[in-house]
Amino acid sequence: MEEAKGTVKHVVLAKFKDDITPEQIQELIKGYASLVNLIPSMKSFHWGTDVSAENLHQGFTHVFESTFESTEAVAEYVAHPNHVEYANLLLPTLEKVIIVDYKPSTVNF
Amino acid sequence: MEEAKGTVKHVVLAKFKDDITPEQIQELIKGYASLVNLIPSMKSFHWGTDVSAENLHQGFTHVFESTFESTEAVAEYVAHPNHVEYANLLLPTLEKVIIVDYKPSTVNF
Numbered sequence: 001m002e003e004a005k006g007t008v009k010h011v012v013l014a015k016f017k018d019d020i021t022p023e024q025i026q027e028l029i030k031g032y033a034s035l036v037n038l039i040p041s042m043k044s045f046h047w048g049t050d051v052s053a054e055n056l057h058q059g060f061t062h063v064f065e066s067t068f069e070s071t072e073a074v075a076e077y078v079a080h081p082n083h084v085e086y087a088n089l090l091l092p093t094l095e096k097v098i099i100v101d102y103k104p105s106t107v108n109f
Numbered sequence: 110m111e112e113a114k115g116t117v118k119h120v121v122l123a124k125f126k127d128d129i130t131p132e133q134i135q136e137l138i139k140g141y142a143s144l145v146n147l148i149p150s151m152k153s154f155h156w157g158t159d160v161s162a163e164n165l166h167q168g169f170t171h172v173f174e175s176t177f178e179s180t181e182a183v184a185e186y187v188a189h190p191n192h193v194e195y196a197n198l199l200l201p202t203l204e205k206v207i208i209v210d211y212k213p214s215t216v217n218f
Contacts (some may be wrong), residue, residue: 008160011120011172013209033216048211051117051180054187056208063120063211071160078163098207099165100122102157102172107142 006075012063012064013098028093031086032064038082041073042066074101117183120208121173122174129202136204140195141173147191150182183210
């Protein structure tokens with residue numbers, strides 16, 4: 001395994017509010033994915049629904065993972081007008097959300 | 110971007126209890142990483158500390174990401190004696206934890 005130096009993963013765990021329809025969720029995910037084409041500092045986007053069986057998901061149902069080349073690149077993304085516009089659409093549809101950024105590393109103590 | 114067919118990402122968000130020392134955390138992370146060599150169905154392991162600036166991390170400080178080739182492979186891992194032994198060491202040291210599994214996909218509605 002090699003260490004991905006510099007890469008920052010931006011991970012969003014989300015649970016949509018009960019009154020948000022599957023069609024609305026689909027549109028919101030498309031909108032999230034479209035940011036890759038609008039914001040140069042965002043390098044990739046993947047998403048998925050929770051398929052865990054351990055019952056430690058605490059109600060979160062969706063994972064969105066995007067990658068950046070540095071924490072500065074994440075900051076550029078967060079401040080980018082297209083992200084701000086999108087976040088203002090997405091956040092009100094969520095019952096709960098957690099967002100963490102981390103630099104994936106193998107163990108090198 | 111290509112879709113990673115079949116791959117399942119197993120994502121653990123954790124916050125250690127206040128009385129767990131940095132040395133203990135380091136040993137626990139080493140122990141987590143060592144599972145890759147003990148459990149055949151676990152294909153890779155990366156970790157990192159939260160470096161986000163948006164203040165939506167809800168107190169979580171560590172991310173552990175491992176990959177598997179299927180949900181069945183995750184189930185094998187969860188039931189594996191080395192995982193059970195490790196989970197019994199790790200879980201009591203955590204103030205809170207969320208575990209989600211997802212199949213990373215690009216948008217293909």
